[in-house]
Amino acid sequence: MDLLRSLPIGLYLEKPITWLHQLDPRVKLVWLMTFLASPILAHPFWQLGVVGILILLTIAARIPIRVWRQQMGWLIVLSILTFMITAIAPDGLAVNAQPRLLDGDLSLPQPTDYDYILFDKGRLITRRSVELGIRISTLIFILIYSTNLYLLTTAPEEITAGLEDLLEPLRHLKLPITEIMLTLTLSLRFIPLVLEELQNLARSIRTRAINWKKLGIKRTLQVWLVVVEKLLENLLMRAEEIAVAMEVRGFTNPNEHRVQWYQLRLIQWDWVALAILIPFWWARFIWGRM
Structure with a gap:
């Protein structure tokens, strides 16, 4: 998988x-x-x-x-x-139709073939x-x-670069456009890391060949709580590693340390x-x- x-x-x-x-x-x-x-x-x-x-x-x-x-x-x-x-x-358009004719049936020619x-x-x-x-x-x-x-x-880099260029007029309203686009770029790059962690946890559970029927509902919930806790722990560790890497490279102020991901x-x-x-x-x- x-x-x-x-x-x-x-x-x-x-x-x-x-x-x-x-x-x-x-x-x-x-x-x-x-x-x-x-x-x-x-x-x-x-x-x-x-x-x-x-x-x-x-x-x-x-x-x-x-x-x-x-x-x-x-x-x-x-x-x-x-x-x-x-x-x-x-x-x-559920309308209850009421018959208008009392007795008999009167057939009139229709002007069009609309039905x-x-x-x-x-x-x-x-x-x-x-x-x-x-x-x-x-x-x-x-x-x-x-x-x-x-x-x-x-x-993803092209998307954020294009959005930052289109949102450039909003800088006059004192909006942190660069910070928002940097956050969006990191979010798009973080999605594969989340999928990778989910994949690794799924493989680790499958290799252990857990018999879910014998565990019961209570123990099954306990196992999944451990899995979710491990997932959050790994994701937070990945996020901390990214933050440390950015800090080491001097990304303290996005206006001073801007990286051109894509030339528009x-x-x-x-x-x-x-x-x-x-x-x-x-x-x-x-x-x-x-």
């Missing part, structure tokens, strides 16, 4: 380096906010279009199939199950339930996968990506309105 490689989301793809890797992190962050904001109050077909754009970006970037399957496979299953459950659930009920064979499926299913399933997919694609093609510069393709935002939002307000 390797937790550092078996997690299906949130990992950075170091190799191969795609054209998405080469884009400026600030440009990718702007596009991430665009993907997250444009589906809000949009037409269901627009939301499906955004899903298609994300899939085309993944294919165009030539991300390996093994990574694509690991990152997107479970998410597609989750979205399909969400759509199916929402489609067969009540649509929220609110799409399927009525033991389970009622309406247009609104299908629309709600599309909305919920696509929003879940866009929210998770767009963020994951950003993390997949952007190193806009290339030609960054300007092209920013220019595409204009027709994208124009299409959103023209065709994506409800």
Whole structure:
């Protein structure tokens, strides 16, 4: 069991380096906010279009199939199950219809072929339930996968460097931007250490071949309390080692001891990506309105 490689989301793809890797992190962050904001109050077909754009970006970037399957496979299953459950659930418009005719049946020709009920064979499926299913399933997919694609093609140092540059105007409000970004960088770098400690503890428990059935509930809880205590102890020791290493290297004031993790510069393709935002939002307000 390797937790550092078996997690299906949130990992950075170091190799191969795609054209998405080469884009400026600030440009990718702007596009991430665009993907997250444009589906809000949009037409269901627009939301499906955004899903298609994300899939085309993944294919165009030539991300390996093994990574694509690991990152997107479970998410597609989750979205399909969400759509199916929402489609067969009540649509929220449960109105008790009262017959208007006293006797007989009067059939009148309908002006259009519109039919609110799409399927009525033991389970009622309406247009609104299908629309709600599309909305919920696509929003879940866009929210998770767009963020994951950003993390997949952007190193933690690039993320913090881009955020620090975008939050630079807040320095006039006396906000400690450098300290916040340094804390964020250390937090992102500390996540693999947490996974490594969890992995080591899991392996140590498995090698001891503990018979959990014979232990009982009370002794099982005692074992897990010992494991949690050991995990916290190891993490605190790792944090102390990082603090000592930073102090030895002179990181006493972030404004005086700044390290440039990543050199920010806009290339030609960054300007092209920013220019595409204009027709994208124009299409959103023209065709994506409800």
